[in-house]
Amino acid sequence: MNYLVAVLPDRMQAEAAYSALEKEGLPTNQVDILGRGYKSADEYGLIDPNQQARKGAKRLLYWLAPFGFVAGYAFNLLTHIYLFPAVGDVGNHIIGGLLGAASGALGAVLVGGGVGLSVGSGDALSYRNRLNAGKYLIVVKGTQDLTRQATRVLRQFEPENIQGYAEPSGA
Incomplete structure (x- = not known):
């Protein structure tokens, strides 16, 4: 499973980015918004x-x-x-x-x-700090092709940060 996390400065941009991802045909069950009024870091499962x-x-x-x-x-x-x-x-x-x-x-x-x-938190601490500062995260999870497509769409919104992650395999 691959993840893509984009940091957007306000709710309006986050909602616009979510809508653009929806129009591009990405399944909405694989796209989440984190921030005030949406999922919290704990609800999403970011490491505390x-x-x-x-x-x-x-x-x-x-x-x-x-x-x-x-x-x-x-x-x-x-x-x-x-x-x-x-x-x-x-x-x-x-x-x-x-x-x-x-x-x-x-x-x-x-x-x-x-x-x-x-050290133990990886990037989760920086994402939590950004959420606490009132920013919003768009998280896309899925195949590499899906996250690549989402990256192309999200770059239009000039996110503060956009980062891709690959979940380590169990082997």
């Missing part, structure tokens, strides 16, 4: 970068917190640093492990969340 970042942070947390605990415990065991002399050897090792687990959790949030937010 915040959700992806949370998922990435959670995935890393499952690995880094236990690893951090073991590393913190081992570090305290080897260095014999007494943070609280009153709790004894084992207590200080456990406190070292807890501090290591906290460091691992912090790393998961910063790396998993930050990288997921900046």
Whole structure:
């Protein structure tokens, strides 16, 4: 499946472009308008970068917190640093492990969340930002020939951006 996304500055141009695509014979069930008064990014299924970042942070947390605990415990065991002399050897090792687990959790949030937010969303974040700015998207999905035909029609409206995507094959 191929996708074509065109960014148009206002509702009038988006509706005119949709009508032109309709007149050109493109099936209306394969053309969508996203923007105020039409489908939202969530309804269409654009990836929410915040959700992806949370998922990435959670995935890393499952690995880094236990690893951090073991590393913190081992570090305290080897260095014999007494943070609280009153709790004894084992207590200080456990406190070292807890501090290591906290460091691992912090790393998961910063790396998993930050990288997921900046990289994991692809172009979805820029499209969401444009929708939030009051712009409209025309999305055409279908064969390569259909998206090529839609590109020819949409170029007449001088979109701010026009981008084609090919869905990766399952193989």
